[in-house]
Amino acid sequence: MAPGDRIHDVVVVGAGPAGASCAYWLAEAGWDVAVVEKKHFPREKTCGDGLTPRAVRQLADMGLEGALAGAHRYVGLRSLGFGQVVELAWPEHPVYPSYGYTITRHDLDGLVAGRAAKAGAKLWEGTEAVAPILANPGPPPADRSSRGNGGVGRASVLPPCLGVTVRDTTSGATRAVRARYVVVTDGSNSRLGRALGTARRRDYPLGMALRGYFRSPRHDDPFIESHLDIRDPGGTVVPGYGWIFPMGDGRVNVGVGLLSTAQRWKGVNTSALMDTFVSWAPKSWELSPETACGPPTGGKLPMGLAVGPRVGPNVVVAGDAGGSINPFNGEGIAYGYETGRLAAESVGAALAGGGPASVLAYEQRLEDEYADYYRVGRAFVRLISHPQVMRACVSVGMRSETVMEGLLRIMANLMRPDHRGPSEIAYRTMVAVAGILPDPAEPDHPR
Numbered sequence: 229m230a231p232g233d234r235i236h237d238v239v240v241v242g243a244g245p246a247g248a249s250c251a252y253w254l255a256e257a258g259w260d261v262a263v264v265e266k267k268h269f270p271r272e273k274t275c276g277d278g279l280t281p282r283a284v285r286q287l288a289d290m291g292l293e294g295a296l297a298g299a300h301r302y303v304g305l306r307s308l309g310f311g312q313v314v315e316l317a318w319p320e321h322p323v324y325p326s327y328g329y330t331i332t333r334h335d336l337d338g339l340v341a342g343r344a345a346k347a348g349a350k351l352w353e354g355t356e357a358v359a360p361i362l363a364n365p366g367p368p369p370a371d372r373s374s375r376g377n378g379g380v381g382r383a384s385v386l387p388p389c390l391g392v393t394v395r396d397t398t399s400g401a402t403r404a405v406r407a408r409y410v411v412v413t414d415g416s417n418s419r420l421g422r423a424l425g426t427a428r429r430r431d432y433p434l435g436m437a438l439r440g441y442f443r444s445p446r447h448d449d450p451f452i453e454s455h456l457d458i459r460d461p462g463g464t465v466v467p468g469y470g471w472i473f474p475m476g477d478g479r480v481n482v483g484v485g486l487l488s489t490a491q492r493w494k495g496v497n498t499s500a501l502m503d504t505f506v507s508w509a510p511k512s513w514e515l516s517p518e519t520a521c522g523p524p525t526g527g528k529l530p531m532g533l534a535v536g537p538r539v540g541p542n543v544v545v546a547g548d549a550g551g552s553i554n555p556f557n558g559e560g561i562a563y564g565y566e567t568g569r570l571a572a573e574s575v576g577a578a579l580a581g582g583g584p585a586s587v588l589a590y591e592q593r594l595e596d597e598y599a600d601y602y603r604v605g606r607a608f609v610r611l612i613s614h615p616q617v618m619r620a621c622v623s624v625g626m627r628s629e630t631v632m633e634g635l636l637r638i639m640a641n642l643m644r645p646d647h648r649g650p651s652e653i654a655y656r657t658m659v660a661v662a663g664i665l666p667d668p669a670e671p672d673h674p675r
């Protein structure tokens with residue numbers, strides 16, 4: 229049998245957090261998994277490099293917490309806004325640790341992909357998926373991304389797929405990788421997902437972020453720092469946030485993130501915003517063009533399950549390719565690991581005899597796990613997109629440590645399942661309120 233004729237149980241496209249986690253859990257369960265990754269590890273990936281307790285939990289479950297020993301461990305979040313500062317430790321939780329790590333994606337992603345390979349997945353680096361092999365080739369999917377809900381939440385599903393055509397990035401040679409199930413985890417641009425028919429809801433928030441590294445005497449600060457009142461060069465507050473994440477290796481990761489829900493999004497120049505943030509950040513960090521380690525790079529953050537459809541009879545979409553970033557805080561690594569794991573469980577159940585029904589159930593599992601929370605997150609993002617509301621919330625909230633503690637728990641999705649404390653009660657109230665609020669359509673933004 230020629231290599232291209234072999235039919236794998238699963239082909240996973242992309243070995244970032246979502247793909248590597250999916251491949252690990254499938255390989256661990258004994259399935260024949262091929263992972264195609266267009267880059268070679270270690271590789272750079274633009275990110276804030278912040279792992280929250282949710283991400284740490286997933287890494288620990290994959291047996292990788294020991295491998296983080298050299299990474300910078302931090303204990304909580306310092307928030308600054310409109311002249312106020314609040315420093316909060318990660319809360320106690322029965323499931324998640326009360327610490328996080330910072331680690332470059334250069335170092336992290338190869339670790340997890342390597343773990344999947346050690347569990348038995350075939351990891352083909354330098355191998356780019358260029359097109360799906362459709363079971364019933366026909367005209368390309370209609371462009372549903374131009375307006376409105378982009379197919380998400382409709383009954384529509386992705387078409388059946390026999391595998392992917394891949395290109396060796398060194399030789400340029402192409403070949404077919406065939407599989408019974410296809411997992412799409414190719415990140416926020418998701419070329420393969422779009423070729424299959426996914427589209428982003430333009431009425432959902434989209435983040436746009438830029439980050440760079442700086443040498444800093446505070447590189448091993450025990451808190452990550454978030455700035456809630458970033459300004460454009462004219463001094464006007466914009467809907468977004470700035471961050472300074474100590475890396476523990478002599479550097480800090482500094483970035484700005486913008487939210488697409490405001491009309492003013494189009495006018496904001498993110499590079500200028502970054503320069504302004506760098507010059508305006510607390511001097512003790514010593515951020516300046518002289519301490520910069522290189523020019524900043526940026527990327528998009530599809531949030532709140534903004535991309536769909538996420539299933540077909542033998543296809544699932546996870547991570548950024550499915551828009552799984554948390555709208556509250558722009559965190560996507562943990563949700564990549566989690567949705568990759570859910571995808572693996574659904575595909576594993578399908579392979580074990582459940583067939584397409586098990587794959588289609590993935591969507592329901594996503595809904596059960598995230599729908600309420602992300603609906604609240606989207607409402608939150610719309611609210612804070614109004615600078616006056618943002619200012620009022622920050623200045624009132626930051627006067628009370630209890631409010632900020634509750635908010636941290638909600639924003640990092642660390643509510644306790646076993647306890648009804650103030651944050652859990654506040655969150656249930658938010659779910660109820662968000663349920664009766666409309667999700668209004670937003671102006672068009674480029675995908």
Ligand SMILES: Cc1cc2nc3c(=O)[nH]c(=O)nc-3n(C[C@H](O)[C@H](O)[C@H](O)COP(=O)(O)OP(=O)(O)OC[C@H]3O[C@@H](n4cnc5c(N)ncnc54)[C@H](O)[C@@H]3O)c2cc1C
Pocket residue numbers: 241242243244245246247264265266267273274275276277278279280355356357358413414415416419420437438439483525526527528529546547548549553558559560561562564
């Ligand atoms: C500036 C910025 C800062 C961020 N900061 C944080 C943070 O601090 N903490 C956090 O939790 N999240 C952060 N995020 C979000 C986080 O980076 C993403 O949510 C996360 O990387 C999603 O993982 P993924 O596996 O879905 O996609 P990715 O990490 O993008 O992985 C996709 C993989 O697929 C590969 N690939 C793509 N196309 C193909 C193809 N055709 N064939 C084969 N392989 C392919 C890519 O090379 C890549 O390895 C940030 C994002 C940005 C842009």
